Amino acid sequence: MANPMRIRAAVKDGFTEVRVLMSHVMETGQRKDSSGALVPAHFITELTAKHNDKVVLLAQFGPSVSTNPYLSFKFQGGAKGDKIVVSWVDNKGDSRSDEALIA
């Protein structure tokens, strides 16, 4: 089971800014360990962000994204107390979903 994300969302002037910090190794599959063996690729492939039940962001991630990725985006609308749900799936089929309320 992956570690939780930290999600913060705030509404200002009709736009909601969502900031997400994910905990993930994001292995590229290019690195070698101390014994010279290739470290298998392990990275987030798809991320979905929902405002209440509506998808507001769908992103495809790849091996070039850093370890413990940080994502920030804005969408129009949203109100205080609305639910934001962010979920990701990685190439090993592991997944994680966390939610936060708009402040």
Place this chain on the structure above:
Amino acid sequence: MRKTLGMAALAAVLAGGAQAQSTADEIAKYREMIADGNPAELFEMEGESLWKTPRGPKKATLEQCDLGQGPGVVDGAFARMPRYFADTGRVQDLESRLLTCMETLQGIPASAVVDGDWNKGERKTMDALAAYVVTHSRGQKIQLDLANPQTRRMYELGKRAFYYRSGPMDFSCSTCHGEDGKRIRLQDLPNLTHKEGAIAAWGSWPAYRVSNSQFWTMQHRLNDCFRQQRTAEPEFASEVTVALSVYMAATAQGGVLQTPGLKR
């Protein structure tokens, strides 16, 4: 011909200087950009849950751990560390105090951390716990109890260690950290002999290092400084490491903590 070469060399030196300056600016800009999403927060979250999870042979949490502000009080504790603890009769920094708590409350032997490897096992646990504790002193002023004779003694010891030259390159801490404007590669080094530099250093460690995605405690930072000097690496939480921390924190007295920090 010779003159031309000289001019070319001078031009290269000038360009190098300008480049170093702009790189420092670029790094500062980059740091500002990602400060908003400092991944140290992930370690802090992990640390908080570890703090409240029963662990070790005694199946106890750390919620009764006394960091100097009373059992279980985390808020503001790091701003007053290192400090003298009457129960152990020693001046302790955050990491050595956490070792005491893990040993007495949870029954986890200190050797699990002291003899361990960086970023593994109980040392990794220590990283997360430190991240949790220092976050609760963020924005607070560094206030060491310098009236305490034991703390004074450690300050003097730390100062001596800071200027003590050793190893094959005859380095001391002050070789790199005793003057303004020094750097290793593109990393600017703080001058730890005056307040401003000491605040920049003591006030921003422990920190998340973007280059290797690791969270480093001050113990790890100090150990690596010794390694870079090619001299004997100190034992985890040993007296000399605590003394150096007292020297740094005392020099930074009154400065505001920005912990956990974010490093290149």
